Amino acid sequence: MDISERQLRILQAIISDFISTGEPVGSRSLSKNHDINVSPATIRNEMSDLEEMGYLTHPHTSAGRVPSDKAYRLYVDGMMQKYELPEEEKKIISARLSDDFNEFEKTIKKAASLLSEITNLTSFAITPTQNADMLKYINVLPVDEETVVLMIVSSSGRVTNTALKLNCPYNEENLALLSKNLTYTFKGKTISEALTIDIINNLQSDMQAMSKLAENIMPNFMKTLENMLDVNLYMDGLTNIFNIPEFNDIDRAKTFLEMLNNKEDLTKVLVSRENGTIITIGNENSKDIMPDCSMITATYEIDGKLIGKIGVIGPTRMKYDEVTSVIEYMTENLNNTFKLSGGE
Amino acid sequence: MDISERQLRILQAIISDFISTGEPVGSRSLSKNHDINVSPATIRNEMSDLEEMGYLTHPHTSAGRVPSDKAYRLYVDGMMQKYELPEEEKKIISARLSDDFNEFEKTIKKAASLLSEITNLTSFAITPTQNADMLKYINVLPVDEETVVLMIVSSSGRVTNTALKLNCPYNEENLALLSKNLTYTFKGKTISEALTIDIINNLQSDMQAMSKLAENIMPNFMKTLENMLDVNLYMDGLTNIFNIPEFNDIDRAKTFLEMLNNKEDLTKVLVSRENGTIITIGNENSKDIMPDCSMITATYEIDGKLIGKIGVIGPTRMKYDEVTSVIEYMTENLNNTFKLSGGE
DNA sequence: AGTTAGCACTCATATATGGTGAGTGCTAAC
DNA sequence: GTTAGCACTCACCATATATGAGTGCTAACT
Numbered sequence A, B: 001m002d003i004s005e006r007q008l009r010i011l012q013a014i015i016s017d018f019i020s021t022g023e024p025v026g027s028r029s030l031s032k033n034h035d036i037n038v039s040p041a042t043i044r045n046e047m048s049d050l051e052e053m054g055y056l057t058h059p060h061t062s063a064g065r066v067p068s069d070k071a072y073r074l075y076v077d078g079m080m081q082k083y084e085l086p087e088e089e090k091k092i093i094s095a096r097l098s099d100d101f102n103e104f105e106k107t108i109k110k111a112a113s114l115l116s117e118i119t120n121l122t123s124f125a126i127t128p129t130q131n132a133d134m135l136k137y138i139n140v141l142p143v144d145e146e147t148v149v150l151m152i153v154s155s156s157g158r159v160t161n162t163a164l165k166l167n168c169p170y171n172e173e174n175l176a177l178l179s180k181n182l183t184y185t186f187k188g189k190t191i192s193e194a195l196t197i198d199i200i201n202n203l204q205s206d207m208q209a210m211s212k213l214a215e216n217i218m219p220n221f222m223k224t225l226e227n228m229l230d231v232n233l234y235m236d237g238l239t240n241i242f243n244i245p246e247f248n249d250i251d252r253a254k255t256f257l258e259m260l261n262n263k264e265d266l267t268k269v270l271v272s273r274e275n276g277t278i279i280t281i282g283n284e285n286s287k288d289i290m291p292d293c294s295m296i297t298a299t300y301e302i303d304g305k306l307i308g309k310i311g312v313i314g315p316t317r318m319k320y321d322e323v324t325s326v327i328e329y330m331t332e333n334l335n336n337t338f339k340l341s342g343g344e
Numbered sequence C: 001a002g003t004t005a006g007c008a009c010t011c012a013t014a015t016a017t018g019g020t021g022a023g024t025g026c027t028a029a030c
Numbered sequence D: 001g002t003t004a005g006c007a008c009t010c011a012c013c014a015t016a017t018a019t020g021a022g023t024g025c026t027a028a029c030t
Helices: A005-021 A027-033 A040-052 A069-078 A087-096 A104-119 A172-186 A190-195 A197-228 A236-242 A252-260 A264-274 A320-340 B007-021 B027-033 B040-052 B071-079 B087-096 B104-119 B172-186 B190-195 B199-229 B240-242 B250-261 B263-271 B320-340
Strands: A121-125 A135-143 A147-154 A159-165 A233-236 A279-280 A291-301 A305-313 B121-128 B135-145 B147-154 B159-165 B233-234 B276-280 B293-302 B306-315
Touching: A005 A027, A005 A069, A005 B320, A027 A040, A027 B306, A069 A305, A069 A320, A087 A104, A087 A320, A104 A121, A104 A233, A104 A305, A104 A320, A121 A236, A121 A264, A135 A172, A135 A236, A135 B135, A147 B147, A147 B159, A159 A197, A159 B147, A159 B159, A172 A197, A190 A197, A233 A264, A236 A252, A236 B172, A236 B250, A252 A264, A252 B240, A252 B250, A264 A305, A291 A320, A305 A320, B007 B027, B007 B040, B007 B071, B027 B040, B071 B320, B087 B104, B087 B320, B104 B121, B104 B306, B104 B320, B121 B240, B121 B263, B135 B172, B147 B199, B159 B199, B190 B199, B199 B240, B233 B263, B240 B250, B293 B320, B306 B320
Parallel strands: none
Antiparallel strands: A121 A233, A121 A305, A135 A147, A147 A159, A279 A291, A291 A305, B121 B233, B121 B306, B135 B147, B147 B159, B276 B293, B293 B306
């Protein structure tokens, strides 16, 4: 059975009412507040059909109708209008996402914070997965008699370093030689590739003399590479959940917050999401991780290469149009910021 | 009126019962479960006196007694026994707080996470304030034609860096000269002191030629110094609050989580706390920030110099003895870890 | 055939009612 | 000073009743 034009109008009205009030929508209020020029009885008949088709549900016999996930999906895919952000809001976003000092992580944190502030939802952002990032330059620098700093620069411009206490003496020439050798060996390799290289053996062949030094440094080098693969997760607006009536229930709030507390699983979910603006609704999400929630994510880019994500999570009843526009406007801004400044 | 020996015994029993059950304690169950060899009626008389002295309160006429903040203070200061951690727990703590790769921040994060796991409370940790940390070594390194890395090593062993895109050409000699000059100017200065130095003018005198380069780099240098002063706050076990019956109420849970959400204020509170193991109970804490909560914090040291803090926050009804022991054992471990490895 | 008015029915929510029990406070006796 | 006894309080729980929003169905209307 196909959905009729009038049914579509009614469904849209129900979704719109429910999104703004959170209360099941009854036939009478529908015919009053929207100019559907038919009587409540007719609307009831149509609603009954819509329910049969799976677009509506019924919390109990004497309650109004509530849109199902399927209805939201229809709405998001076809019925939703593009929401134009007010200029004022655009200005706020642009202003707050500027990044004068190359402080990439801080900017992302700010973005998450701003997003939750504007949407009144819980927001999160992940930094890019760097496994596609290539190593560019490795340097081991002297600090004092027993300390050196290991510095790794990747082609995206990210610099990572670690201070190491050595338990053997070194001289600057050796460090320079080691730096050169490491750069030569790893340059152009992605981090993932680099992790598979058995460097100790590689080095031994041509620089036996330094093997002691290398043995000291290499485990830390590899560990640092591993750390570079870590994705950081930022969240904000956790307590916004309490302002949403549906979650004004200790158990739901608890489930929600516990789900977010499990950062590892959440990170996995985020990392594995497709790129671009993605909306997943209710049980489209893995049920055990986040029941009855919708998630909207979009991707931002650093210098057009590394891809991170930012988004919100909230009840299936959310203002999909507004939130989507906010997120997309923010990612546009982030892309510009991270292009001009050349990423960190 | 002074508190009698017997009253003290009764008070202790009430506190102990209330801490473990969370229910107001009645006279009958007291005389049954503790060997106070007097009848419930006598206990009632004593309780009435204790209430008059401000050690107990009464939720309503027909309920048992509940210890007041004043009672907890008395308990913590004088009556509390030292709690010996089970060997097993000690082993777990020691094992999980080892830090093989100098990953200071990760270790602190782990510590907070472990602390909330063991105590079932909400835990937090702040990294040391570094304003007493001295600068040791500053280096500006070439990366590619337009990028340099600014590296700052402080005497505590911490290394900080930032990648900078320059909008003027440079040559390696200039960088080396600048590095030398910066190191000469700032070495031995604390970060706070360093921030007050008008370096541009200092430089101009003896290295005019490089002023363009310096103008490019110095704002970022100062910004980086500012960032080094930032204190990081880690939290864990946020959702533990839901397992505490007193907070099984949407409003209290909300207040609690919103208070923790305000990281700036929380950080301020933590930073301004005295060093050593500090217990603050209920309204001893700033009322608007955390009503009806107790807080236990202790300090850890990096190389005996920089001082950070770790602690828990929870209901006034908490196992002060156990929690204190856990925190103190953890800070001991952290101190060792950060001494052996020499800090980061 | 589609639309509508009318009406019985359902059920969550709110409110009132009474019973239960833990615990107190007081009095009088030991 | 201690204790038994007893009336009293009050949160808590279960049950009963009222309310009202909203449905589903039927029969009449266009």
